[in-house]
Amino acid sequence: MGRIYETRLDRADDALLCFDEVLLEFPEDEAALDAKDRIYTETERWDDLLDVVREKAARADGDAARIATLKRICSIHEEHRGDPDAAIDQYNEILTIDANNEDALDALRRLYAAVGDTPALAEILRRLIDKTSVDDAQDEWISLQLELAGTLAGELASYREAVTTIE
Numbered sequence: 001m002g003r004i005y006e007t008r009l010d011r012a013d014d015a016l017l018c019f020d021e022v023l024l025e026f027p028e029d030e031a032a033l034d035a036k037d038r039i040y041t042e043t044e045r046w047d048d049l050l051d052v053v054r055e056k057a058a059r060a061d062g063d064a065a066r067i068a069t070l071k072r073i074c075s076i077h078e079e080h081r082g083d084p085d086a087a088i089d090q091y092n093e094i095l096t097i098d099a100n101n102e103d104a105l106d107a108l109r110r111l112y113a114a115v116g117d118t119p120a121l122a123e124i125l126r127r128l129i130d131k132t133s134v135d136d137a138q139d140e141w142i143s144l145q146l147e148l149a150g151t152l153a154g155e156l157a158s159y160r161e162a163v164t165t166i167e
Contacts, residue, residue, distance in 0.1 A: 074107065092104075095108075122148060
């Protein structure tokens with residue numbers, strides 16, 4: 001019935017009520033959860049969509065699936081809700097699952113720079129430097145070192161550390 005409301009009658013709210021009833025009766029019904037996901041995405045109801053995607057993250061089978069779902073939550077926070085702090089929290093959650101997740105580290109690098117969290121940005125840059133091999137990616141390693149030095153130099157108290165980083 002929910003699909004009929006959704007696709008033929010264009011009554012999203014009635015469809016959502018039907019899918020909610022299905023989930024009350026059958027909490028593990030993935031099709032109903034996917035339908036709610038689709039409707040909330042199409043209607044741009046981001047807060048409601050976050051609830052659904054969080055539920056999907058909780059149900060995810062394995063770290064890779066959970067990380068993929070958490071990345072989607074990050075995207076919703078960042079792109080649709082304009083909430084970089086919430087996105088940062090979720091990217092950090094990804095790092096608790098996979099401490100070297102490149103997407104999360106790169107996103108945190110960008111977000112910490114955007115929100116002006118210099119200590120957190122410096123920590124992420126250090127992590128990226130630690131995982132980057134000088135032998136395999138010398139240009140990237142040097143670039144990261146220079147970015148860290150510039151970040152630290154931006155804070156007068158860390159000027160000595162910035163100079164040491166460049167040396």
